[in-house]
Amino acid sequence: MVVLDHVTKVFRTGKTPVRAVDDVSLRIGRGQIYAIIGYSGAGKSTLVRLINGLESTTSGTLTVEDTTISGAKEPELRKARTNIGMIFQQFNLMNSKTVAGNVDFPLKVAGWPAARRRKRVQELLEFVGLGSRAKSYPEQLSGGQKQRVGIARSLANEPSLLLADESTSALDPETTEEVLGLLKKVNEELGITVVVITHEMDVVASIADRVAVMENGKVVEEGNVYDVFSNPQTAPARRFVSTTVKPTPSGDRASELIERHKGYLVSVEVTDHTDLGDVLSKLGDRKVRFNIVEGGLETLQGRTYGKLTLELLGEISAVDAAVEQLKLVTNVQEVRA
Numbered sequence: 001m002v003v004l005d006h007v008t009k010v011f012r013t014g015k016t017p018v019r020a021v022d023d024v025s026l027r028i029g030r031g032q033i034y035a036i037i038g039y040s041g042a043g044k045s046t047l048v049r050l051i052n053g054l055e056s057t058t059s060g061t062l063t064v065e066d067t068t069i070s071g072a073k074e075p076e077l078r079k080a081r082t083n084i085g086m087i088f089q090q091f092n093l094m095n096s097k098t099v100a101g102n103v104d105f106p107l108k109v110a111g112w113p114a115a116r117r118r119k120r121v122q123e124l125l126e127f128v129g130l131g132s133r134a135k136s137y138p139e140q141l142s143g144g145q146k147q148r149v150g151i152a153r154s155l156a157n158e159p160s161l162l163l164a165d166e167s168t169s170a171l172d173p174e175t176t177e178e179v180l181g182l183l184k185k186v187n188e189e190l191g192i193t194v195v196v197i198t199h200e201m202d203v204v205a206s207i208a209d210r211v212a213v214m215e216n217g218k219v220v221e222e223g224n225v226y227d228v229f230s231n232p233q234t235a236p237a238r239r240f241v242s243t244t245v246k247p248t249p250s251g252d253r254a255s256e257l258i259e260r261h262k263g264y265l266v267s268v269e270v271t272d273h274t275d276l277g278d279v280l281s282k283l284g285d286r287k288v289r290f291n292i293v294e295g296g297l298e299t300l301q302g303r304t305y306g307k308l309t310l311e312l313l314g315e316i317s318a319v320d321a322a323v324e325q326l327k328l329v330t331n332v333q334e335v336r337a
């Protein structure tokens with residue numbers, strides 16, 4: 001569907017060239033919800049602008065469906081863009097036009113006849129839950145409603161790909177959930193491939209199938225959301241996970257915990273395959289007591305992931321044996337200052 005093969009974008013506007021996208025190879029399958037996550041400056045927006053042909057690649061090839069975007073001329077790009085919908089952080093609605101007028105605009109540009117346009121606009125507004133707001137103006141709508149209009153407009157020309165660039169970053173958590181729910185509906189009911197650009201782990205956790213983690217223009221990790229975030233391999237992926245799941249305590253936090261607890265502190269990983277309850281319930285037989293010191297669990301793609309810090313109390317040999325038992329069912333790390 002969307003294939004990037006060694007794609008690089010270098011900006012040479014300043015004194016030193018900036019490799020905004022650096023040798024990125026990705027394959028975004030048809031019908032997926034694919035997230036690209038990274039901190040500010042990682043190159044996410046540039047990547048999106050390369051996909052819709054608003055920026056030209058410096059090297060590498062990029063195709064969307066069967067159209068080669070890299071190296072294409074403007075008329076070809078214009079045609080390709082009708083197959084790509086786009087929504088933005090700031091909605092980018094025209095304030096002088098009504099809700100219906102905004103959704104109608106791309107249809108008008110594409111030359112749809114008036115009667116078909118009217119029907120299509122109403123259909124789109126119903127789809128996003130704004131059937132009764134056709135005559136309102138954007139300033140009369142909440143942020144979430146504005147983004148719904150943005151989504152309706154992006155779907156007007158029946159694209160097969162929707163690019164959502166920080167589409168929920170200006171919204172509160174509740175509205176974010178509503179908009180993400182709508183993107184899921186777009187994906188499931190219309191079969192549209194959705195690429196979500198974000199710096200928020202929660203957004204990835206709640207809707208994406210696959211994720212690419214970007215840093216300094218490069219994709220540093222890529223894969224199924226659960227696999228990447230339950231076992232992150234790189235520092236940026238670990239940092240994103242730690243925004244929703246408490247990591248193994250380290251540094252000052254570990255020192256504080258060690259000072260407050262006289263037992264042996266371990267951090268255990270919990271997944272939906274971890275039979276932790278069984279081991280914990282048998283600790284008593286081994287004359288080991290335990291306390292849950294801290295931790296947190298998150299649901300990724302409907303599956304559990306998280307870490308718990310446990311304090312184990314008892315004879316050293318009994319505690320050692322308990323740790324060995326825990327190691328049989330999950331990853332265990334000693335909490336060290």
Ligand SMILES: Nc1ncnc2c1ncn2[C@@H]1O[C@H](COP(=O)(O)OP(=O)(O)OP(=O)(O)O)[C@@H](O)[C@H]1O
Nearest residue numbers: 011013018020038039040041042043044045046047
């Ligand atoms: N038109 C441009 N000219 C020169 N440098 C640019 C241009 N656009 C982006 N850059 C640089 O490319 C790098 C990646 O920027 P980009 O906007 O793609 O990152 P991002 O991950 O989307 O971050 P943000 O969320 O802050 O937009 C940055 O160093 C940025 O300054």
